[in-house]
Amino acid sequence: MTGGPKIQIRGVAKSFGAAGRTAPALAEVDLDVAERELVCLLGPSGCGKSTLLNIVAGFLAPSTGIVLVDGRPVTGPAPERGVVFQEYALFPWLTVTGNVEFGPLLQSRPAAERKRTVDRYLDLVGLRVHADKFPAQLSGGMKQRVAIARALANDPTVILMDEPFGALDAQTREVLQDELSHIQRVEHKTILFVTHSIREAVYLADRVVVMTSAPGRIKQVFPIKLPEVRDRFAPEFTQYESDITRVVKEEVAKVRE
Amino acid sequence: MASFVSNVSTLVESGLRGPALTRRRALALRVGAVIAFVALWSGLAGLVVALRLFNPIFLPGPWLVLGSLAELAAKGQLWGHVGATLERVAIGFGTGAALGVALGLAAGYLVPVRNVVEPIVEMLRPIPPLAVLPLFIVWVGIGEPSKIGFITYATFFPIFLTTVTGVRQIDPLLLRAARSLGARGLALFTRVILPAALPDILIGLRLGVALAFFVIVISEFIGAEQGLGYLINDGRNFFLVPQMLGAAVVLGLLGYAGSELVRLLERRLTRWQHPA
């Protein structure tokens, strides 16, 4: 694959409900994500940003339109597209190691290789010492680190993150944002990241895509021209924050009406 | 429905319960399933007759079962049997419930009572009640008292245990609040402890009703002249399979009605638990 965008979303729309009484959730979205790019989808709750992510993941079929990854249409979930969920979705009956090892095990990788993979990614997220614990023994932040390690251990080219830090407290949230930005500098994945936090989006994204309220469509795209390692208190950072806030507020106001 | 068995795509899209169905569609499926069940039964029974697979007496069609019930009803016998069973269940269960709730409230609230009653219950509980039935027959003979006493015995356990649980999980703060408001003795019991333990007591009553219908059958197998269990066992002696199945279905209906009755009671009495 040369040149072309990694992910191509073409005229994707989605409505829910039984025949006759459908409610549109997503209206005609077109979006390209380049290789190694981190794009944040931002919008008021219920704007269909998670729906769009689920369609790219292959969990939901679009009502119309198509999603291409590396030029091939998405027809269902596949290991090339790792997913990190807001509710962690760790397998509670498996240890931390067991969870991280899940993907390589499905691909019948030899034990020694699996061990190397697990060690590498647990080191990356700093959880090596907790390798033998069960998810029930971990804090929310630790659980989400395991989930990120699990997604990475499968060596996907695309990672889809659905409000991954949404359930965490403010401090843990910023720590994990730092870690993710560090991981991205090492791993260089193509990441589609759903969030409703403007600060988080500006901190992480190469581009922020603001969506309209339901049925969701793309309202405005903000390329973030900030250095790789970002300072949340730099004037440029706060400038982006207030620019985007203004646009998002219009949509939130619409929902209220 | 695209495919009968879900594939990965449908599993990740809507989970194991599948996509939500419209009310009408779900109802149609349920009715269809019951019709299919009866049709399958009729078809099998008809096939046995047509192909002379085995003596058709063993698998009577639904029409024969209904017919035998209609015949018993026409002869006026059915009501006697239903009445006998219901009377035994009502008296036996009623006594078991009264004892279970009374002793359960006492044992749940008063430690000395608990210390005496619980060991006995703990020892008897693992013994399947049916194993004790012959003892009742030996003690009080084969008549009504042994049947009713046995139902009382069997239904006592679940009701007692849930009542004790219900009382013991009452928030001590609630009792303290009631006492500080002046509730003492009987008033404390009837106005605070009983209502607070009621949801658990009702669970016990529901288990008890089911158990009562569960065990009445076998005590009516052994030395009874009336009752649905007798009807079943009598049918066995004379190879009246339709009568056996008919009586079993009536028992099922009665058991269902009984548990619905408790559920209704539950909804009325514990409305505060599920505010609309």
Added chain:
Amino acid sequence: MSAAATRAIAMLSALALWAVVAHGNAWLEVVNPVLLPTPVEVGRVAVDLTRSGELARHFVTSLGRIAQGFGLAAVAALGLGLLVGLCVPLRLMTEPVIEFVRPIPPLAFLPMFLVWFGLGEASKVAFIGYTTFFPMFVAMAASVLRVDVVLLRAAASLGASRADLVRRVMLPAALPGIVVALRLGVGLALFVIVGAEFMGADAGLGHLIMEGRTFFNPAQIVMGALVLGLLGSVINTLLLAAERRLLRWRAAA
């Protein structure tokens, strides 16, 4: 004090109460002493029947019937429970039929099984299978259907096939519910085996108890009941221990 110690003390005091009442009655003859056997008499019956090998024969017979009937039902319930999760139309079709059959007390069908399968082993095994299947199936299917769709999505996005989803997600996620269903089934099997052995059996603990009634030997009835109670307690304890081992991950916090 540990829960086990409390239980042991409770059991012992109940035993003591029985001894006092029964021996007191034997002495004062309030009711015919035969009707209220003392622990000593029950123990004597147990020793006699153990010496003659009768107790072992009845015990093994009952246990064999339970193992076969319950085993078959458990396998069928688990298989169908998983299938119901994989096949929505099947689930929608089975639900009302089960609701139709389930309120009928299983013992009401016992004579049917004697008519269909004769007085031999087959009728007892089939009856226990029938009795235990429905509640186990309902409980297992419910726990399979509770499996969170997010776990299925997580596994599928890591490359799981449908077989992987069944083996590595549905089965382990439903396991707590499956174990509860198995305990329910064993309890029920012990419950109804007695009834099944009351009617037309020449061996088994239920038969032993009925024999006690026929020959007016309450001590034998009590002994049979106690053996059944003991068997139930032992099986339940074993299953609970297995549950704790198997489901370590749940209590891990």
